[in-house]
Structure formats: structure tokens, C-alpha cells
Amino acid sequence: MLTEQQRSDFQENGFVLLPDVVSAQERQTLIDQAYRIIEAADLDMSSRFSTTDRSQIQHDFFLSSAQSIRCFFEEAAFDDNGQLKQPRAQSINKIGHALHDLDPVFKAFASRPDLAELAQDLGVSIPHLYQTMVIFKQPRIGGEVTWHQDATFFYTEPSSVITYWFALEEATLQNGCLWVEPGGHRGPLRERYFRDGSDLTMAPLDSTPWPDERSGTAVPVPAGTLLIFHGHLPHYSAPNRSDRSRLALTFHVVDGALTYDSRNWLQRPDLGPFVMGDSQD
Numbered sequence: 185m186l187t188e189q190q191r192s193d194f195q196e197n198g199f200v201l202l203p204d205v206v207s208a209q210e211r212q213t214l215i216d217q218a219y220r221i222i223e224a225a226d227l228d229m230s231s232r233f234s235t236t237d238r239s240q241i242q243h244d245f246f247l248s249s250a251q252s253i254r255c256f257f258e259e260a261a262f263d264d265n266g267q268l269k270q271p272r273a274q275s276i277n278k279i280g281h282a283l284h285d286l287d288p289v290f291k292a293f294a295s296r297p298d299l300a301e302l303a304q305d306l307g308v309s310i311p312h313l314y315q316t317m318v319i320f321k322q323p324r325i326g327g328e329v330t331w332h333q334d335a336t337f338f339y340t341e342p343s344s345v346i347t348y349w350f351a352l353e354e355a356t357l358q359n360g361c362l363w364v365e366p367g368g369h370r371g372p373l374r375e376r377y378f379r380d381g382s383d384l385t386m387a388p389l390d391s392t393p394w395p396d397e398r399s400g401t402a403v404p405v406p407a408g409t410l411l412i413f414h415g416h417l418p419h420y421s422a423p424n425r426s427d428r429s430r431l432a433l434t435f436h437v438v439d440g441a442l443t444y445d446s447r448n449w450l451q452r453p454d455l456g457p458f459v460m461g462d463s464q465d
């Protein structure tokens with residue numbers, strides 16, 4: 185349950201920080217399960233993920249990840265001969281995107297009633313959880329995530345998507361913590377990511393410049409913190425050149441009372457809605 189002050193912080197700044205939302209034991213359970221998924225996965229070596237060069241994303245693998253659990257490699261995980269430079273567990277950029285439907289550990293976590301209440305406190309009347317990711321930000325090779333707004337990918341009219349960003353490990357300036365532009369959620373949506381069949385296109389909507397490391401604010405947080413932010417809030421994370429990973433779990437939550445745009449890339453016709461707070465069985 186959010187306080188009045190936390191709700192007004194969200195309205196004012198576009199984000200709210202909630203410490204100690206994920207216990208040490210829950211974090212360890214989620215982290216262990218993420219590594220178990222990587223070890224068990226039948227990895228497709230061509231499945232890399234990059235926000236600096238989206239043409240590297242293999243479309244079929246990416247599109248089908250909307251309704252399954254897929255592991256995506258870091259761009260920098262491979263040597264010139266296409267071989268992994270480090271063990272597979274340290275080579276994965278992220279796991280996504282239906283963990284909350286298909287994996288019992290992540291499903292149990294996503295079903296916590298207090299997480300549904302937070303969405304409702306922020307005005308998302310029927311919180312539909314569309315996407316779950318474990319983002320690893322691996323030591324030394326963890327890639328940059330360029331400035332963007334999440335409503336680019338989860339478009340509704342009016343905008344409703346909010347993002348939950350759980351720090352499964354401490355996030356610091358050294359290992360690639362999140363950066364945000366406080367108040368930037370009041371600005372326009374700059375881009376939309378359209379799907380047309382299996383084609384994916386990033387379309388410009390507005391030429392407002394992105395923030396940079398001067399106008400943005402770093403958000404280093406201890407493990408267990410939840411950062412919730414507005415779908416128009418510009419955010420970014422730097423590469424990780426440190427020796428420590430920076431695992432985060434993210435949820436993208438959209439108001440099920442609104443029409444989810446059929447041109448959003450992520451569609452889940454086989455799974456149906458995951459309504460946070462409802463019993464899922």
C-alpha cells in the first residue's frame with residue numbers, strides 16, 4: 185500500500201522507490217531459478233539482444249518469446265570465431281518474457297497480492313502483467329540500454345503501462361544502475377515499436393531530445409528495492425565494466441480496462457491475460 189506522499193512522488197517525478205520489497209531469501213530463490221533456466225535451456229547461439237542495434241535481434245526467436253521463456257545472449261559474449269568467451273551463465277543478457285506464466289517460481293512471486301495493490305494505488309485498475317524479464321547486466325560485458333520510454337513497447341490510449349524494476353542484487357554506478365529523468369514522464373512519447381506480421385519497426389513520433397548523464401539522475405539502490413516508474417519516464421543504463429553482475433527483475437504492467445494495441449510487438453493470444461492479484465489456477 186502506497187502512502188499519499190509516495191503517490192504524489194510518483195505523479196511529480198514519474199517514479200517511486202520502495203526499499204526492502206524483496207527479501208534476501210526471495211532474491212536468492214529467484215536468482216537460483218534464473219540460473220537453473222539458463223543451464224537447462226537449449227540455447228540458440230544466434231539469439232543476441234542489443235538496444236544499440238536492434239537489427240541483431242532474430243525476429244522469430246524474439247517474437248515467440250512473448251509466450252515462452254527464452255534466453256538472449258549479450259552482444260559482447262562471443263569472440264571473433266563465434267565462441268563464447270565466458271561460461272554460458274555469464275553470457276546471457278536477459279531471460280524473457282513469459283516467466284510469470286510458465287515458471288512456477290516467478291509465477292509465485294508475480295502473484296504476491298501486495299504487488300497488485302501497488303499497481304492499483306497508481307491508477308492501473310486491472311493490472312495485466314504482460315512481460316517479465318530477468319536482466320543480468322553481466323560483469324565486464326553487460327551492455328548499455330539506451331534511453332527509452334517503456335510505453336514505446338506497450339502502447340495503450342491513454343498510456344497506462346508502468347514498470348516494476350526489482351533489484352535482485354545491489355545496483356551501483358559501477359555495475360550499471362538505472363538512470364532516469366525526474367519529471368520526464370510529463371513529456372511526449374518519442375517513439376513507437378510497431379509489429380506488422382513478423383516485421384518490427386521503431387517509428388519516431390516526437391523529436392524531443394533524450395536526456396543525458398547531466399540531465400538524468402542515477403538511481404543506485406540496495407538489493408531488494410523496487411523502483412516503479414511511469415511508461416513515459418525516460419530511462420537508461422550504462423554498460424557494466426565492473427566485476428559484479430547487476431541482476432534485476434522487471435514487470436511491465438498495463439491496465440486491462442483499456443485496449444491493448446494490436447500493433448504492439450508483444451502479443452499473448454495463447455496465454456491470455458495474467459491479472460495480478462487473481463488466483464492464476
Ligand code: FE2
Pocket residue numbers: 332333334419
Ligand atoms: Fe525500459
